[in-house]
Amino acid sequence: MKLLQWAFANLGQVLILSVLIVMLCEKLFKPVAVRWGVSAVLLALCLFLPLHGLSLAQWLRSVIGDSSILTLLVLSNILLQRLFSRQLLQPVSRQFLLMGIVVTGVVLYPLALGWGSVDPYQWGYTALWLGLLLILISLVLWLRGMHDLAVVLLLPLLAFNMQLLESRNLWDYFLDPVLLIYALLQSISFGKLFAALRVKLIG
Numbered sequence: 720m721k722l723l724q725w726a727f728a729n730l731g732q733v734l735i736l737s738v739l740i741v742m743l744c745e746k747l748f749k750p751v752a753v754r755w756g757v758s759a760v761l762l763a764l765c766l767f768l769p770l771h772g773l774s775l776a777q778w779l780r781s782v783i784g785d786s787s788i789l790t791l792l793v794l795s796n797i798l799l800q801r802l803f804s805r806q807l808l809q810p811v812s813r814q815f816l817l818m819g820i821v822v823t824g825v826v827l828y829p830l831a832l833g834w835g836s837v838d839p840y841q842w843g844y845t846a847l848w849l850g851l852l853l854i855l856i857s858l859v860l861w862l863r864g865m866h867d868l869a870v871v872l873l874l875p876l877l878a879f880n881m882q883l884l885e886s887r888n889l890w891d892y893f894l895d896p897v898l899l900i901y902a903l904l905q906s907i908s909f910g911k912l913f914a915a916l917r918v919k920l921i922g
Contacts, residue, residue: 723881724884727791730791731780731790732776732786733762734798735783736766737798738801740758745801786897787898788875789816789893789898793898807871808867809867815865816872817902820898823893827839827894828899839890840888843889844887844889850879853875854873854876876889
């Protein structure tokens, strides 16, 4: 179990660096073979080249902490799209997920920092009701035909029960600041997100 926790703790930094490197190489190199080769070399340097005793990946982890399960899934989805033209989430499901992350994050983090009389972050330590809420949301999404998103939302709960991360709080499996920032940047045009929501729920 300790080995799995170590692997998942470092996987987030590897995926973040991979996404950034792939995006950079897409801008600089047109031949696919060159792009893949340069990406592999740069990623290896980030993972193994020591900088004052730590690799770049380790420095990154010390700054941003460990990634949530949803962050790992979102980053994996980006890599699959860019490298293999495949995706874990359909565009509408991805929009729903980003919108949910934004709404949850802008409510959770201020309250967790003491900006209210309720601290929902504490609920994550006794995650029965929070887990039941995730199951209910996933069931509704499944019935609405969004099977991919329904499964994705259950994966943090599954990982929590398996204790794949060092944290004992369900919220840390579901959300982290990096994911919230990414969702905010991707969701600047809220009109499109709400339009997708209306079409899916009403249509």
